[in-house]
Amino acid sequence: MNSVHVPNELSQLLEESHVHIQMSVPQLVEKILSRNEGKLTSTGAISVSTGKYTGRSPQDKFIVMEESIKDKIDWGNLNQPISEEIFNNLYQKVLDYLKEKNEIFVFKGFAGADKKTQLPIQIVNEYAWHNLFAHQLFIRPSEEELLTHKPGFTVISAPNFKANPVMDGTKSETFIIISFEKRTILIGGTEYAGEMKKSIFSIMNYLLPENNIFSMHCSANIGVEGDVALFFGLSGTGKTTLSADPKRRLIGDDEHGWSSNGVFNIEGGCYAKTINLSREKEPQIFDAIHFGSVLENVVLNPDTRIADYDDSTLTENTRAAYPMHAIENIVQPSIAGHPNTIVFLTADAFGVLPPISKLTKEQAMYHFLSGYTSKLAGTERGVTSPEATFSTCFGAPFLPLPATRYAEMLGEKILEHNANVFLVNTGWTGGEYGVGSRMKLSYTRAMIQAALEGELNNVETVKDAIFGLNIPLHIAGVPDEVLQPSKTWADPVSYEKKAKELANKFRENFKKFTKVDSDIEVKGGPIA
Numbered sequence: 001m002n003s004v005h006v007p008n009e010l011s012q013l014l015e016e017s018h019v020h021i022q023m024s025v026p027q028l029v030e031k032i033l034s035r036n037e038g039k040l041t042s043t044g045a046i047s048v049s050t051g052k053y054t055g056r057s058p059q060d061k062f063i064v065m066e067e068s069i070k071d072k073i074d075w076g077n078l079n080q081p082i083s084e085e086i087f088n089n090l091y092q093k094v095l096d097y098l099k100e101k102n103e104i105f106v107f108k109g110f111a112g113a114d115k116k117t118q119l120p121i122q123i124v125n126e127y128a129w130h131n132l133f134a135h136q137l138f139i140r141p142s143e144e145e146l147l148t149h150k151p152g153f154t155v156i157s158a159p160n161f162k163a164n165p166v167m168d169g170t171k172s173e174t175f176i177i178i179s180f181e182k183r184t185i186l187i188g189g190t191e192y193a194g195e196m197k198k199s200i201f202s203i204m205n206y207l208l209p210e211n212n213i214f215s216m217h218c219s220a221n222i223g224v225e226g227d228v229a230l231f232f233g234l235s236g237t238g239k240t241t242l243s244a245d246p247k248r249r250l251i252g253d254d255e256h257g258w259s260s261n262g263v264f265n266i267e268g269g270c271y272a273k274t275i276n277l278s279r280e281k282e283p284q285i286f287d288a289i290h291f292g293s294v295l296e297n298v299v300l301n302p303d304t305r306i307a308d309y310d311d312s313t314l315t316e317n318t319r320a321a322y323p324m325h326a327i328e329n330i331v332q333p334s335i336a337g338h339p340n341t342i343v344f345l346t347a348d349a350f351g352v353l354p355p356i357s358k359l360t361k362e363q364a365m366y367h368f369l370s371g372y373t374s375k376l377a378g379t380e381r382g383v384t385s386p387e388a389t390f391s392t393c394f395g396a397p398f399l400p401l402p403a404t405r406y407a408e409m410l411g412e413k414i415l416e417h418n419a420n421v422f423l424v425n426t427g428w429t430g431g432e433y434g435v436g437s438r439m440k441l442s443y444t445r446a447m448i449q450a451a452l453e454g455e456l457n458n459v460e461t462v463k464d465a466i467f468g469l470n471i472p473l474h475i476a477g478v479p480d481e482v483l484q485p486s487k488t489w490a491d492p493v494s495y496e497k498k499a500k501e502l503a504n505k506f507r508e509n510f511k512k513f514t515k516v517d518s519d520i521e522v523k524g525g526p527i528a
Contacts, residue, residue, distance in 0.1 A: 009095050010154065014106060014124070016099075021106040022146065023128075025135065025292040028105070031128035035103075038129050042306045044291030045320070047298055048129050050191040053174065054297050054315035056198060057190055058397050060174040066181045069206075074402040086169035087179050091186055093168075097161045098126065105131035108149045110139040111200050112257060113334040114264040117213060119204065122151035123196060126158045133193040133294050136323045138200070139268035153203055155196050157187040178203060178400075193296065193321070197271055198398055201255050204266055206400040214258040214409040217395030219243035220251035220265070220336070228263060228336045229452055230256070232394040233345030234373045238426045240272065241441075242345065242448060244284050250330045258339070258413055265334030269323045274298060275316050277309040288326035295320050338417040341452050343424055344394075349374040351428035351436045352485050352499035355478070356447040357469035358456060361414050364421040365407045366524025368393055369513055370506060374427065388505045404515055422451045423469065430488040432498055446477035466499045468527035503528065 013019070023031070029046060032038045038048040062082035063073055073079050098104055105125045112118035123134040134155075141149055162173035174189035176199060185199045201217070208215040218232040221243050228251070233239035244250065252265030253272070272285045274295070279286040289295065289307075296319040299311035309318065324330055344367055346353060359367065371391040392403040399406060414421060426444050430436035450456050450472075461470040462484065471483055481487045489495035503526035510521060 013095055019104045022108055028128050028132040035128055037127055042304055043289055045289050045293040045295050047295040047300055050296055053190040053192045055317045056194055057174045060172055061176040064179040069180045073400050078397055079400055087177055090168055094158050094161055097158055107131050107134040109141055111204055111266050120149055120152045122154045124156045130157055130193055133321050136321050137197050137267055137269040153183045155185045157196055159191040161188040163189055202398045205398055208257050209405055214413055216256045218256055219253050220256050220263055221248040222251055222336045223248050228339045229341040230339050231343045234391055237345035237347045237373055239345055251336050252334050262337040272320050274309050274318045274320045284327050288322045289320050293320055293322040339419050342419050342421040345424050345426055346373045348425045348427035349433040350498050350502045351432040352502055353425040354469055354471045354485055355425050355439055357423050357471050359421040359423055361411055362520050362523035365411045365520045367423055368410050369403055369407045390509045420457055443478045447475055450475050466503050466526055466528045
């Protein structure tokens with residue numbers, strides 16, 4: 001993980017006088033304000049706008065087709081190939097562009113809290129606020145570590161450098177290009193800071209499995225007795241809410257590795273969604289947004305500078321970036337033992353998946369590969385049908401290797417450490433969206449609490465007739481009838497029709513996994 005490649009041209013650039021290396025948070029805040037890159041909020045956070053792009057640009061993300069990795073990458077729409085010639089040309093153009101800037105900002109840190117396997121990283125920024133973002137999101141080095149820090153991967157971000165697609169070989173003015181041989185990520189044409197975070201995650205999803213470490217898009221926490229839990233889930237499933245348990249300490253919010261030593265956080269901070277944020281709903285996130293935090297695309301009152309988290313004028317994807325130590329009740333350093341419990345969260349708007357079910361190893365691999373949740377069709381008048389969404393391994397856009405590689409590692413870890421895996425539906429019950437109701441949070445918390453405390457490891461279950469899932473018959477604090485979806489629908493015929501509709505969507509989606517062991521589909525998927 002420590003192999004180093006810093007091109008000579010970059011080394012020369014970073015030795016120039018206009019380059020600020022490892023500025024402190026107060027120094028960066030001063031720079032941001034003096035350069036008019038952002039505004040100070042009432043809590044002391046920095047508020048910025050990312051302009052045209054308020055989210056990731058997956059269509060503009062590429063991996064350089066290099067000899068050492070060309071046969072390993074899962075090439076396609078999510079991992080688009082680009083030539084070394086195009087990368088080298090853009091690399092030189094971006095460096096020439098940065099040489100003309102009055103100031104450049106550099107952060108040196110790490111990805112991965114486990115010191116035995118962590119990757120030294122370097123972030124080179126055109127914007128001071130991007131450098132503050134990097135300082136808060138990645139792992140900050142000690143003074144001693146900084147003395148010997150040699151970057152194993154470098155991110156170069158120049159938002160105001162826009163590519164010419166005709167001349168530069170890109171699809172648009174925006175580009176996010178990973179070169180594994182040059183150990184460099186080149187970002188241009190977008191101010192959205194999340195590109196830096198997710199690019200580092202993407203390379204870790206390549207580097208960690210190459211070192212026999214399972215990389216995961218999940219949150220993690222630990223109980224008072226040292227029991228570790230992982231929470232996988234796409235947006236809207238409740239991952240952040242359910243993993244932030246006052247009785248348990250947070251290991252990390254979003255990205256983790258699972259090695260032979262246990263789990264570790266890849267990051268040093270959190271990048272939380274803030275739309276409709278309130279202290280009542282998310283006290284940890286709300287109280288973490290203070291001096292040094294970065295707010296993206298959050299509308300402020302022009303006079304009081306109080307953030308209006310309900311205002312989605314700029315985007316629904318409003319965000320806050322803050323360091324892990326801004327949260328109480330965390331694990332420091334962000335490492336722990338092997339997981340006892342793994343939770344897959346789904347928000348099923350079809351209203352047919354059980355609120356909780358215990359998975360076999362094959363079912364766990366099947367549902368991990370499926371990465372199912374559902375999104376609502378939108379707010380168009382008359383449109384009420386949900387839409388099934390499948391994101392492989394709960395993080396498809398960030399997986400350079402074939403999905404089966406990650407699923408096989410999950411299966412191996414489950415067997416090796418006897419981890420219990422549960423599928424939890426935080427979506428609808430008693431009918432589909434528009435008919436039924438959202439699962440009560442109190443019920444979901446009671447079910448997860450029972451799972452974490454081992455109460456569901458050996459309980460009596462009933463097999464779901466369509467999905468083949470093992471449903472507990474009784475859980476304290478949850479009405480028995482709620483546990484079996486078929487009993488919550490007024491019309492059994494409608495339930496069966498809707499359940500089979502979703503089961504067929506699972507089967508159709510799973511056809512793309514042509515190299516999966518047939519046992520996973522036969523033993524892990526729907527049975528009717």
